[in-house]
Amino acid sequence: QKEVEQNSGPLSVPEGAIASLNCTYSDRGSQSFFWYRQYSGKSPELIMSIYSNGDKEDGRFTAQLNKASQYVSLLIRDSQPSDSATYLCAVLTASGAGSYQLTFGKGTKLSVIP
Amino acid sequence: DARVTQTPRHKVTEMGQEVTMRCQPILGHNTVFWWYRQTMMQGLELLAYFRNRAPLDDSGMPKDRFSAEMPDATLATLKIQPSEPRDSAVYFCASGLVLGALVPNTIYFGEGSWLTVV
Numbered sequence: 106q107k108e109v110e111q112n113s114g115p116l117s118v119p120e121g122a123i124a125s126l127n128c129t130y131s132d133r134g135s136q137s138f139f140w141y142r143q144y145s146g147k148s149p150e151l152i153m154s155i156y157s158n159g160d161k162e163d164g165r166f167t168a169q170l171n172k173a174s175q176y177v178s179l180l181i182r183d184s185q186p187s188d189s190a191t192y193l194c195a196v197l198t199a200s201g202a203g204s205y206q207l208t209f210g211k212g213t214k215l216s217v218i219p
Numbered sequence: 220d221a222r223v224t225q226t227p228r229h230k231v232t233e234m235g236q237e238v239t240m241r242c243q244p245i246l247g248h249n250t251v252f253w254w255y256r257q258t259m260m261q262g263l264e265l266l267a268y269f270r271n272r273a274p275l276d277d278s279g280m281p282k283d284r285f286s287a288e289m290p291d292a293t294l295a296t297l298k299i300q301p302s303e304p305r306d307s308a309v310y311f312c313a314s315g316l317v318l319g320a321l322v323p324n325t326i327y328f329g330e331g332s333w334l335t336v337v
Contacts, residue, residue, distance in 0.1 A: 137324060148311055148328045149263075156324070193263070197323065204275040205251055205323065207313070209263040 107132045109196050111210035120219050124181040128194030128210055131175070137197040138170055138177045142190045143212065149193055153179070184217045191215070223314050225329035232336055237300040240332045243293055244314035251315045251323050254280075254287055254297050256308045257331075263311070266297070302336045309333050 108131040118124045126140075137156050141149035155161045155168040155177065167180040177196075181188055191212040200206045224243040232238055244252055254266040267287040268276040277287060284303070289295045299306055310332045315323035 139326060141328075148331045151325065151327055154324050154326075195326075197326075200276070204268060204270065206268070206276070207253060207265070207326065209255075211262040 107135075107196070107198055107206060107208045109194055109208050109210040111192075111194050111213045113211060114214040115216050116213055117216045117218055118184050120184060120186060120217055122184050124184045124188065124215055124217070126179040126181075126192050126194075126213050126215065128177045128179075128196075129175055130177070130194075130196045130208075132196070132198050133172070133175060135175075135196045135198040138168070139195040139197070139207075140166075140168060140177075140179045141193040141195060142188075143193055144190045152192075181215075184215075186217045186219050189215055189217050223312060223327050223329035225310075225312055225332050227332055228330065229333045230335070232302055232334070234303055234336055235301040236336075237298065238302045238306075238334060238336075240297045240310050240334070242295040242297075242312035242314075242329055244295065244312070245316075245327060246293075247316065251326075252289065252295055253313045253326075254295070255311045255313065257311060258308045266310075269295070302334075304336045307335050 110129045139154045140152045143149045153168045155170045161168045165182045169178045191214045193212045194210040196208050198206045226241045252269040255263045257263045265279040269289050272289040286298045312329045315326035
């Protein structure tokens with residue numbers, strides 16, 4: 106059973122600070138990693154994807170991947186109250202015959218305090 | 220603005236009734252496709268996975284009452300018959316694109332269908 110683990114939170118950070126969200130996964134063969142943001146009552150919104158070890162930056166967001174440690178993180182710089190949401194980590198793993206399994210963590214709830 | 224479209228957005232039905240949810244993937248994004256169910260307790264649970272419209276994984280679906288199909292590249296359906304109160308949840312579809320031998324790098328969700336079975 107492929108597992109994706111996230112701290113459920115809530116994670117509270119003051120406005121303007123850096124929010125750090127973490128995720129670990131169980132399948133060493135996983136290939137792609139995604140971060141989604143989900144506001145209450147809304148659908149998951151893709152923020153970033155990452156496939157290679159290292160950092161990937163997009164605006165205020167930086168995704169970090171360490172395949173040796175089976176660890177992926179998301180940093181949000183200059184956090185804003187509008188960033189308050191649940192952040193979902195998703196891991197894509199090929200499971201044979203052209204099939205891809207996209208497994209989600211339970212999400213981390215982030216609150217940015219004005 | 221390309222997006223995944225789901226209908227209905229909200230559905231309240233009585234136990235025992237048939238429920239059909241529909242999803243239109245992003246145009247050209249029909250290579251890989253998923254149905255998920257989300258509840259507060261379980262989070263996002265995979266129901267079915269399709270590649271090139273063929274079902275490759277439906278192990279997460281209660282097969283006695285659920286069925287999923289992609290009759291064409293622009294339409295996917297999820298049916299529940301008969302529905303039960305425990306089916307109350309938000310149902311999401313997601314579509315992605317695979318280029319050549321690469322893995323999907325963009326996977327987008329529909330807005331969801333909120334189902335309540337009373």
